[in-house]
Amino acid sequence: MAETLKTYIEQVIERSASDLHFSVGQAVDIRVDDELLTVSDGTLSEAEMDAILKELIPEDKQTELKESHSVDFSYDYEGKARFRVNVYEYKGKLAAALRLIPAKVMTIEELGLPEELREFASNKQGMVLAVGPAGHGKTTTIAAMIEHINANRADHIITIEDPIEYLFEPKKSMVNQREVGEDTRSFPQALKMALRQDPDVVVVGEMRDLETIQAAITLAETGHLIFSTLHTNDASQTIDRMIDVFPPHQQQQVRIQLAESLMGIVSQRLVPKINGGRAVAVEVLKITPAVRNLIREGKAYQIKNVIQTSGEEGMRTLEVSLAHLVASGEISEETAYAYALDKQQLANLL
The missing domain is CATH 3.30.450.90 (Beta-Lactamase)
Structure with a gap:
């Protein structure tokens, strides 16, 4: 060979x-x-x-x-x-x-992502997360939101990645991209130093450990907009995973911090289309006062119910997104069931 x-x-x-x-x-x-x-x-x-x-x-x-x-x-x-x-x-x-x-950073519209992601990118502080399995486009989604900011706001954007993936061309914003192992020793160190670098927006490639999560929450609490990714299945699991990283005696304080700093979570899957290619199916959680209360009270497991009943506010479950893709003829019912987290809800929607 x-x-x-x-x-x-x-x-x-x-x-x-x-x-x-x-x-x-x-x-x-x-x-x-x-x-x-x-x-x-x-x-x-x-x-x-x-x-x-x-x-x-x-x-x-x-x-x-x-x-x-x-x-x-x-x-x-x-x-x-x-x-x-x-x-x-x-x-x-x-x-x-x-x-x-991909060589080009695609826009939110080009990726077929919901308009709520533009709302997430319009925040001036807080934390926005893209979650899902590996290989399902989380980094691409974060890049699209960053490009929206880059094209529309005069912000200072710092990315911390391992390694650097998408390359951003500065437009209205100043963009500095740092690579772990090349430009900084670790995610936590880079996040602590970011406080001295006058950023408006900070991208954390992945939140892998307690130190990184704590530093990211601190930045979000101190007037910065933070974007990051986690390998979790949905919004409620994401919140529990972040809290469970901390020792039991710190968890209630972290719940309070997350309740105040989280702005939105998008969970996504790239799903094979009938005619080739992949379509994106998403769960969207907007952090409303009701959701903040659930986080504070340790009731993240109830968040799915809030999403199901808050369609008018721009929220949607993964199953609603999959059902729309079936209705539009983009994916088959068999594929939708293969990717659904709640197969009964999907059955009710089809």
Whole structure:
């Protein structure tokens, strides 16, 4: 198998794939519309993998790979495409996962996202979260809201990412993008330093730990607009997950802080369309006084009921969004059921 990294990346671009996978001893796969497709004639040898990784991995990341057994970085392909890359070990061998980062930051409208996200981006302070499984467009959604601010407000935007994904061209706003491991040691350190950098908007690539969550909440409480992502299924689980990270004796205080600082949560899935491509299905939670009370009282499990009864206020469940996609002929009922969190509610809507 004599194909090169370039050959496989060109296939990703030509076939509008989202991901590219290399593993020693296995075929090379790409992901198209949520399905893995084999693009190599045979399996990847160690020598071929070494050649691919030599092209991929920056010299300064080699030591981190040896010490941590995995490493994240971004890769620019001839100015045509950028990828978020994770190289990792398995059974003493190496594998790599490359996620394509679209060259253009798409707008909220172009992505087919609800207008409520423009409202979220219009806030001057507080916290807005995009949540959902890996690979379902959370970073793209955050980027669209940031681009809305960039195009409409003279703000100072700081992004803290691992690695930097979308590249923003400053428009009305000033944009400074910082990469963990390159420009700062960690998310918590960058967030603490952000207080001294006069930001209006701060993007936290992912809230992975207590320190990061606490620092982000502090920024949101002190007059800044914070955007971030979490790997959670829906809004109520997101709130519980953030609170559960803290020791029991701190949790009530964190509930109070979140109740005051949260502005909105969008939970999303990229769902295969009947005619190819993927459609976005979303749950939208706006933080109303009723929702703030539920958060303070530790009743996040009741938030789903609020969303179901607050359609006129711009909220929607994932199932409502899926039902709309079925009604418009974009996705099948079978697909909708596969992605629904509450199949009974979906059945009632179809």
